Structures are given as C-alpha cells and as structure tokens.
Amino acid sequence: MSVRKILHAADVHLDSPMRNLEAYPDSPTAEFAGATRRALANLVDLAIGQRVDLVVIAGDLYDGDWDDAHTGLYFVSQATRLRDAGIPLVVIRGNHDAALRMTQSIRLPTNPDDSAIMLAHDQVESRVFASLGIAVHGQSFANQAETADLSARYPGAIGGMFNLGLLHTCLTGSDGHANYAPTSPEKLTAKGYDYWALGHVHDRRECHGAGQPPIVFSGNTQGRHIGEVGAKGCVILEVDARNRVASRFHPLDVARWALMEHDAIADTLTDDLLNRFPTWIARELSAAEFRPLAVRVRVSGTTALHDKYHQHAVRLENDLRSLALQASSGQVWIEQLRIRTTKPREPGTDSTPGLESLHHVIEQLRQDSLRGERVTAWLKPLWDKLPSGLVGDSLEPLSASNPEALERWVEQVEPELRGRLRDLGDAS
Numbered sequence: 001m002s003v004r005k006i007l008h009a010a011d012v013h014l015d016s017p018m019r020n021l022e023a024y025p026d027s028p029t030a031e032f033a034g035a036t037r038r039a040l041a042n043l044v045d046l047a048i049g050q051r052v053d054l055v056v057i058a059g060d061l062y063d064g065d066w067d068d069a070h071t072g073l074y075f076v077s078q079a080t081r082l083r084d085a086g087i088p089l090v091v092i093r094g095n096h097d098a099a100l101r102m103t104q105s106i107r108l109p110t111n112p113d114d115s116a117i118m119l120a121h122d123q124v125e126s127r128v129f130a131s132l133g134i135a136v137h138g139q140s141f142a143n144q145a146e147t148a149d150l151s152a153r154y155p156g157a158i159g160g161m162f163n164l165g166l167l168h169t170c171l172t173g174s175d176g177h178a179n180y181a182p183t184s185p186e187k188l189t190a191k192g193y194d195y196w197a198l199g200h201v202h203d204r205r206e207c208h209g210a211g212q213p214p215i216v217f218s219g220n221t222q223g224r225h226i227g228e229v230g231a232k233g234c235v236i237l238e239v240d241a242r243n244r245v246a247s248r249f250h251p252l253d254v255a256r257w258a259l260m261e262h263d264a265i266a267d268t269l270t271d272d273l274l275n276r277f278p279t280w281i282a283r284e285l286s287a288a289e290f291r292p293l294a295v296r297v298r299v300s301g302t303t304a305l306h307d308k309y310h311q312h313a314v315r316l317e318n319d320l321r322s323l324a325l326q327a328s329s330g331q332v333w334i335e336q337l338r339i340r341t342t343k344p345r346e347p348g349t350d351s352t353p354g355l356e357s358l359h360h361v362i363e364q365l366r367q368d369s370l371r372g373e374r375v376t377a378w379l380k381p382l383w384d385k386l387p388s389g390l391v392g393d394s395l396e397p398l399s400a401s402n403p404e405a406l407e408r409w410v411e412q413v414e415p416e417l418r419g420r421l422r423d424l425g426d427a428s
C-alpha cells in the first residue's frame with residue numbers, strides 16, 4: 001500500500017449567516033455573501049487538485065434546518081463533483097444538523113462504490129474502502145443535545161487497515177462549545193485507531209498525548225463571527241505504507257475575522273487609536289493573504305480619556321471605516337468599535353451642578369443586580385408613547401433580556417450626560 005491522502009474537515013455550517021455585520025456604504029457585502037458555500041467549493045477544488053483518496057466531514061455540515069432546499073442542493077452539487085472525480089466522501093451529522101432536527105432532506109449522490117455518504121444516526125457504521133486499506137468508523141447525531149458518549153459504541157480497530165474514527169464531540173470540556181457527546185482522549189486512544197477526525201470545536205487543535213495517534217479538531221472551514229478569528233480550513237493527512245500519519249493545514253476560507261485590541265492606558269488623545277490602525281490593518285491584510293477582513297476594534301484600559309472615547313464613539317467608528325477603505329479599497333469591514341475603558345478613580349473636582357448626583361445614580365445602577373428590570377420599568381412609559389419602528393430598532397436592546405447591551409448603555413450614558421451638562425454650564 002503506497003501513500004494515501006485523506007482530507008479531514010468539519011463544521012462547514014453551510015449557509016450560516018455572518019454575525020453582526022451591519023452594512024454601510026462601501027462595506028464589502030458581496031465578498032462576505034455566500035462565504036461558507038465558497039469555502040466548501042474550495043474544499044472540493046483542493047481535494048481534486050491534491051488528488052486525495054478520501055474526504056471526511058466530522059459534523060455540522062449544515063448550520064441548521066433549511067428554509068428551503070437550496071442549501072441541500074448546493075451540497076449535492078459539490079458532493080457530485082467529488083464523486084465524478086472518483087473521490088469517496090463520508091459525512092456525519094453534528095448538533096447543528098442532527099437527523100431529527102432537520103425537517104427537510106434531499107436525495108444525496110452515492111459514492112463511487114455506491115455506499116451512502118451520510119452515516120446513520122441510530123447505530124455506528126464502519127465504511128471499509130478495501131482498495132485504499134482504510135476503514136472509517138462513525139455515527140451521526142440523532143438529536144441536537146447528544147449527551148451520551150457516542151464513541152463508547154465504536155468498534156475495535158480492524159486489523160490490517162488504517163482505522164479512522166469520525167466523531168462530533170466536545171471531548172472533555174466545553175469552553176464555549178455545547179457539552180455534547182463527551183468523551184476523553186484516553187478513551188479514544190484506547191480504541192486503537194490510527195487517527196480521530198473530530199468536529200464541533202471550531203478552533204483547530206490536536207488533543208493526543210505525545211507519541212499517540214492523532215486526535216484532531218480541524219476547526220471550521222469559514223469564520224462566521226468575531227469569536228472565529230484567523231485562518232480556517234481543513235487538514236490533509238498523508239498516510240504511509242505503515243499507517244503513519246503526516247498532516248498539514250490548508251486554508252479554505254474566503255473572508256477572515258480579526259480583532260484589534262487597543263490598550264488606551266498610554267493614550268493622550270482618542271486619535272492615538274486612529275494613528276495605530278493603518279499599520280495594524282496592513283499587517284492583518286498581509287497575514288490574511290489579502291482576503292476580505294471583518295474587523296472588531298476593542299479599546300480597553302484605564303484612561304483619563306474614558307469619557308472622550310465614549311462621547312466620540314460614533315465619530316471614531318466612522319473614522320476607522322474611512323481608514324479601512326483607504327487601506328484596502330473596500331476589503332475591510334469594520335464590524336464594531338467597542339469601548340471597554342475604565343475611568344481612573346478620583347474625587348469629584350468638577351463643579352458643574354448635578355454631576356455628583358449623576359455619578360451617584362450611575363454608580364448605583366452599576367451595582368444593581370436588578371438594573372435590567374429597573375431600566376425597563378423606567379423606560380416603559382416612554383416606549384409606550386413612541387412609534388413601534390423606533391422602539392424595535394434602537395430601544396429594544398435596553399431590557400433585562402439583553403444584559404450586554406444594557407451594560408454598554410450604562411457605561412456610555414454617564415460620559416454622554418456629563419458632556420451635555422458641561423455644555424449647558426458653559427452656555428450659561
């Protein structure tokens with residue numbers, strides 16, 4: 001048996017929305033549209049170009065139930081390209097596309113050897129590709145919340161074969177990923193397989209002990225929000241005649257996410273942020289090989305500019321958008337400017353009337369565990385008088401059900417009011 005190549009991908013999340021990207025003039029809307037589809041097409045191009053022998057996808061091929069059959073039809077078109085190239089494909093369902101969560105299904109092409117590409121959800125299946133000397137063991141999720149250790153029922157390794165386990169799992173921890181199909185690297189290693197192709201955790205990671213067969217999360221194929229920064233793609237393993245594995249990451253994504261962390265502690269002007277931005281964005285674009293970028297800028301640190309940063313947040317965000325346009329001819333999308341600075345503690349020296357009591361009220365609100373309910377109650381009489389479109393768009397987030405937006409609002413309101421009171425004081 002000579003060298004065989006296997007492409008391992010997971011978490012394609014086909015047709016997933018890109019989260020939080022609010023369009024503005026010249027934002028790269030078209031570049032981000034359909035990114036998950038184009039990443040899948042890149043996967044198929046890569047598999048054909050690299051002449052891989054097998055492709056496996058470890059769950060969450062789909063982002064969720066479909067509104068119509070278009071998502072499924074797109075997958076059919078890409079799976080057909082693989083079949084026509086003579087490349088078999090094995091897919092399991094994860095929590096996002098669990099069998100009983102999907103109300104629609106579509107007839108999929110079969111593999112060149114006539115086997116089905118989707119593995120069952122009611123039992124573990126082993127697909128043996130005898131001519132390749134490869135056996136794939138896997139089981140799809142039946143329900144979204146799969147709490148059992150699915151791997152417990154996986155069979156022992158088949159002698160004389162390269163045994164690959166295909167599993168959608170949180171492994172031992174969840175850190176931001178739902179706690180589904182838990183198991184452990186030790187339990188997986190005990191199966192005696194040559195490689196575990198895992199899905200669910202969207203960061204690429206290797207979880208095996210030193211000298212043990214690989215247990216790998218390939219990560220997702222396309223970042224979809226600011227929690228998924230950096231290159232996204234798949235792993236191609238080369239398996240030698242003695243079933244030893246060498247693997248390499250290949251990016252598949254068509255657009256990337258990047259986070260600029262700006263510590264304002266040494267800033268003398270809010271423009272210090274803007275002055276730093278062009279160098280940062282040039283480096284990020286280069287690292288992303290000039291793919292379109294969605295960027296969040298987060299300003300933190302204790303600074304005397306705290307009030308100014310909050311007062312100027314809208315202007316600064318627009319200036320960042322302007323600089324992004326200049327740096328990239330419209331390849332960069334400023335997703336959000338987040339001001340998370342803190343104010344240095346100092347006794348009240350400002351003599352503008354009302355500032356002390358304003359500070360007192362806001363401080364109480366900060367400490368108040370029921371502030372969501374309280375703010376909602378204060379604002380309700382006002383909401384009830386406003387036209388419904390206005391309430392829905394701009395005031396809805398200020399409720400007990402949206403603690404993060406409320407927190408931001410509480411942080412912004414004091415500098416805003418302070419500025420206005422000072423302006424009133426100056427005028428009189």
Ligand SMILES: [Mn+2]
Nearest residue numbers: 011060096200
């Ligand atoms: Mn996923």
